[in-house]
Amino acid sequence: MNYTIDAAGLSLAFTSAANKLVNNKNILNDLNVFPVPDGDTGSNMSMTVSAAAAELAGRDFETVGEVMNLIASASLRGARGNSGVILSQLFRGMAKRLKECKLADCKDIAEAFTEGVATAYRAVMKPVEGTMLSVSRDGAQHGMEVVETTDNLAALLKQVIAAAQTSLDKTPEILPALKAAGVVDSGGQGILYLLEGALYYLENGTVVELKNGEVMPAPKASGAKVADADIKFAYCTEFIIEKNNPKASSKLFADNIQKKGDSMVVVDDETIIKVHIHTNNPGYVIEEALKLGALINIKIDNMKYQHNELSAEPKAESPAEPPAPFGFAAVVAGEGLEALFTDMGVTGLIKGGQTMNPSTEDILEAVNQINAEAVYILPNNKNIIMAAEQVVDLTDKQVYVIPTRSVPEGISALLAFDETAEGAQNVETMKEAAEAVKTGNVTYAVREFKFGEETMPEGKIIGLTGKNIVAAGDEPAAVVKKLLDTMVDDESSIINIFYGEDVTDEEAEAIREFVEETYSDCDILVHNGKQPLYYYIVSVE
Numbered sequence: 001m002n003y004t005i006d007a008a009g010l011s012l013a014f015t016s017a018a019n020k021l022v023n024n025k026n027i028l029n030d031l032n033v034f035p036v037p038d039g040d041t042g043s044n045m046s047m048t049v050s051a052a053a054a055e056l057a058g059r060d061f062e063t064v065g066e067v068m069n070l071i072a073s074a075s076l077r078g079a080r081g082n083s084g085v086i087l088s089q090l091f092r093g094m095a096k097r098l099k100e101c102k103l104a105d106c107k108d109i110a111e112a113f114t115e116g117v118a119t120a121y122r123a124v125m126k127p128v129e130g131t132m133l134s135v136s137r138d139g140a141q142h143g144m145e146v147v148e149t150t151d152n153l154a155a156l157l158k159q160v161i162a163a164a165q166t167s168l169d170k171t172p173e174i175l176p177a178l179k180a181a182g183v184v185d186s187g188g189q190g191i192l193y194l195l196e197g198a199l200y201y202l203e204n205g206t207v208v209e210l211k212n213g214e215v216m217p218a219p220k221a222s223g224a225k226v227a228d229a230d231i232k233f234a235y236c237t238e239f240i241i242e243k244n245n246p247k248a249s250s251k252l253f254a255d256n257i258q259k260k261g262d263s264m265v266v267v268d269d270e271t272i273i274k275v276h277i278h279t280n281n282p283g284y285v286i287e288e289a290l291k292l293g294a295l296i297n298i299k300i301d302n303m304k305y306q307h308n309e310l311s312a313e314p315k316a317e318s319p320a321e322p323p324a325p326f327g328f329a330a331v332v333a334g335e336g337l338e339a340l341f342t343d344m345g346v347t348g349l350i351k352g353g354q355t356m357n358p359s360t361e362d363i364l365e366a367v368n369q370i371n372a373e374a375v376y377i378l379p380n381n382k383n384i385i386m387a388a389e390q391v392v393d394l395t396d397k398q399v400y401v402i403p404t405r406s407v408p409e410g411i412s413a414l415l416a417f418d419e420t421a422e423g424a425q426n427v428e429t430m431k432e433a434a435e436a437v438k439t440g441n442v443t444y445a446v447r448e449f450k451f452g453e454e455t456m457p458e459g460k461i462i463g464l465t466g467k468n469i470v471a472a473g474d475e476p477a478a479v480v481k482k483l484l485d486t487m488v489d490d491e492s493s494i495i496n497i498f499y500g501e502d503v504t505d506e507e508a509e510a511i512r513e514f515v516e517e518t519y520s521d522c523d524i525l526v527h528n529g530k531q532p533l534y535y536y537i538v539s540v541e
Contacts, residue, residue: 408496
């Protein structure tokens with residue numbers, strides 16, 4: 001019988017939950033309402049919990065509050081996509097309730113679930129029923145009822161799982177899109193996997209094992225880069241500080257080491273400080289860090305040696321340039337699109353998009369690389385906006401998130417920027433410019449789908465505006481023509497076409513000739529975006 005859980009038990013229960021999710025991430029990815037290649041809920045949720053599980057591994061804790069606090073902070077930094085951010089907020093609320101607990105009993109856990117749900121709901125501007133939020137809420141509410149009659153943790157968790165399963169089964173009745181696709185909500189199913197993995201540990205005393213071929217995915221490097229490719233600071237220095245004083249601030253430490261390098265990321269919570277910096281003086285950085293506590297997970301790499309660029313004569317350290325008043329970070333995928341955003345003044349490029357959502361920490365790293373007092377972030381994808389918004393509270397810089405949902409929206413927002421205007425004014429102007437753009441995409445169906453009265457097979461080429469399939473066919477060229485026909489009207493004046501890595505220059509030129517002839521009153525711009533997954537991205541203004 002499990003009446004309480006200690007720090008070690010909670011750490012193992014969470015690891016078991018994370019493993020269960022990782023084992024089933026492909027199932028979650030396949031629970032995709034729309035037949036487009038962006039089924040990434042499973043990947044996003046598994047990488048989010050894996051970021052926390054990786055930091056728990058091999059560490060000892062004295063209280064469940066310490067364990068939960070680390071889970072919350074690590075999952076926030078590793079959060080990917082909307083589902084990952086919501087998960088991190090669930091953990092954040094749980095950490096708040098368990099903060100003072102050395103051991104946790106049924107009442108503690110039930111109230112922590114409830115606080116986690118409340119925190120997650122507050123983090124979402126427009127909560128939607130029939131999603132992971134409502135599945136979590138219904139499970140938590142039932143848990144608060146059950147805790148009045150049981151003091152056994154496994155029994156409590158079984159009842160929470162049963163209520164969450166009932167809620168999950170109802171999601172297709174709440175959201176017609178789920179019913180039409182014949183699936184339940186993928187995020188809600190992910191919550192069930194996490195709960196089931198934790199229950200497995202409580203009942204068996206061992207963690208769920210990873211399946212053959214599965215690995216606990218660690219968050220990948222973001223590919224964030226700045227325009228200057230020269231390596232001025234040779235040593236990539238990373239470590240974690242275990243704080244001597246939970247109330248100690250990392251601000252003075254960050255200020256002291258900032259002048260010794262670049263690409264600095266210092267993420268602080270109550271128990272640890274995670275540090276990343278490129279520097280020529282790793283010894284100085286470590287000495288300053290030791291003033292705050294013990295160091296673990298120290299990693300120092302000579303980047304010049306790694307890139308075979310170590311010069312015979314050591315270079316003098318360049319004096320730090322004063323920060324610019326503003327800078328831009330943007331999420332893009334495709335060499336052509338990266339070059340376009342760079343030409344428009346974006347110095348912080350974050351590789352990502354559909355199926356490869358960057359984490360909050362990836363975006364934070366890009367922001368901190370930009371030598372500017374204020375940074376405007378362009379997520380360029382609906383599923384990345386929430387992760388970007390978490391960066392605001394993780395850096396001392398003034399950060400503005402422009403909620404762009406596509407590459408064309410990001411471009412229009414950049415064009416609307418006025419360097420003489422105040423930050424808040426620019427935010428509104430850029431938002432308005434983005435909202436004025438109509439975006440369409442041409443890709444392929446990853447499963448069978450309904451188009452009108454006809455059932456279309458997997459692999460069919462489809463044209464979308466938002467979440468609506470407005471065209472379907474066998475060839476990308478034919479579909480992009482149909483797509484444009486639904487988007488262009490008498491008020492349209494500009495058409496932008498970005499062709500992807502699977503479209504030849506000759507095919508793109510043929511589309512240009514067709515569009516110029518068909519829509520002669522519009523200005524036509526064709527770009528080689530080299531983006532993956534999407535044959536064409538088009539915008540109409």
